[in-house]
Amino acid sequence: MILRTLQEAEKSERRVVSPDGNWESTRLLLKDDNMGFSFHITTIYAGTESHIWYQNHLESVYCISGEGEVETLDDAEIHPIKPGSIYILDKNDEHLLRAHTELKLACVFNPALNGKEVHDENGVYPLEGD
Known part of the structure; x- marks a missing residue:
């Protein structure tokens, strides 16, 4: 079993801040946890x-x-x-995400992220080894 708290993860290398300053992501579950997906706040x-x-x-x-x-x-x-909404990017949808107020989001990625990914110039996260 794996047990982590958001508060502990926020104080570790699991907290990643975007280079453009638009977001931060605390990666609670990553590829090396061997679950097949990653989970982030x-x-x-x-x-x-x-x-x-x-x-x-x-x-x-x-x-x-x-x-x-x-x-x-x-x-x-x-x-x-808004709170209670889920959006699912099931077709690798290219999109613009706009925050009118601060958004707190729970995100699941498949395949799982390694943990340090940030968007490239096209808004893409690389695959492992890229």
Whole structure:
């Protein structure tokens, strides 16, 4: 069994802050835990917009608190995000994530992340070895 607390993980190398300063992510479950997926608590800072395109990963995102929106770029649809909402990027959807207020999100990635990933210039997380 694995047991971790968010508070402990936030004080460790499991807390990753984006280079652009738009978000931070505490990675509670990672590839080396051998569960086949990773689990993160991510904070998106108020007033930010992030271009994201997980070409190598599928992601599910549950909103714990805050308000924002996701704009899917293939169809320009805007989807409001509020507590209790889940959005599922089941087609490697390229999107813009906008935080109207600070967003606290629970995120699951498949395949699992290694832990230090940040978005590249295209909004992509690399696969291991990239």
